[in-house]
Amino acid sequence: MNYFDKGKSAYKDENYVQAVExxxxxxxxDPDNAxxxxxxxxxxxxxxxxxxxxVDFDKAAELQPENPFRFSSRAYVRDxxxxxxxxxxxxxxxxxxxxxxxxxHNNLGLLEEKKGYASYTQRYKKADELADKHxxxxxxxxxxxxxxxxxxxxxxxxxxxxxxxxxxxxxxxxQSVLVEVKRVLTTKSGFNEFWAFVKNGFKV
Numbered sequence: 001m002n003y004f005d006k007g008k009s010a011y012k013d014e015n016y017v018q019a020v021e022x023x024x025x026x027x028x029x030d031p032d033n034a035x036x037x038x039x040x041x042x043x044x045x046x047x048x049x050x051x052x053x054x055v056d057f058d059k060a061a062e063l064q065p066e067n068p069f070r071f072s073s074r075a076y077v078r079d080x081x082x083x084x085x086x087x088x089x090x091x092x093x094x095x096x097x098x099x100x101x102x103x104x105h106n107n108l109g110l111l112e113e114k115k116g117y118a119s120y121t122q123r124y125k126k127a128d129e130l131a132d133k134h135x136x137x138x139x140x141x142x143x144x145x146x147x148x149x150x151x152x153x154x155x156x157x158x159x160x161x162x163x164x165x166x167x168x169x170x171x172x173x174x175q176s177v178l179v180e181v182k183r184v185l186t187t188k189s190g191f192n193e194f195w196a197f198v199k200n201g202f203k204v
Contacts, residue, residue: 002026004036011043020042034063034070041077050081051155066099084111102130 001009007022023040030036041056052075056079075090091108094101109123 003029004039007036007039007043011039014046016043016046020047032063034060034067037063038070045077045080050077053077054081055141066097068094068101068104071097072101072104072107075104079111084115086109088115100130102127105130 003022003026007019007026010019011023019041020040023036026036037056037060041053044053057074057077061074064070071090075087077155079087088111091104094104105123106127109120112120112123
């Protein structure tokens with residue numbers, strides 16, 4: 001088992017200190033791997049080392065500037081650090097790369113509403129339109145190997161975890177939460193229930 005796999009195992013066991021150490025060793029061997037920076041950043045986040053988490057998320061975005069997930073995930077961290085303007089900027093970048101990411105539209109609306117911007121209503125409208133499209137998962141293969149674990153960031157919905165570090169670095173397929181939802185929610189009523197949860201700001 002390599003350092004990356006050991007790090008993921010430690011993370012799964014909620015041993016975040018060890019996970020950081022192992023991911024750091026993995027980066028010594030593979031310093032340009034965005035997936036490892038992402039995993040270490042999340043481990044830092046769980047240790048409440050948000051500034052260090054943000055550094056790793058910055059590096060992951062630098063390495064994969066056309067991957068929308070890099071910016072949507074960093075937006076969560078920026079919001080948690082109190083940088084709402086930075087989070088808004090990242091969600092806008094996410095939507096520029098992937099205009100059909102309904103969760104990014106919704107989360108952008110939440111932040112714009114918090115800032116008092118009138119544009120938030122249009123964000124919600126767009127998010128609802130995208131979520132209601134029957135072909136919202138069109139183009140996703142049935143055997144997509146998305147991790148079925150989520151990483152909880154504050155009180156918001158858990159992020160989907162990234163694919164294995166062996167995934168080709170150039171793969172920029174949309175890795176939004178909705179992809180995992182397709183796998184676990186197979187009925188329209190199930191999806192509607194999930195979407196109501198999203199619209200409520202990821203609160204039960």
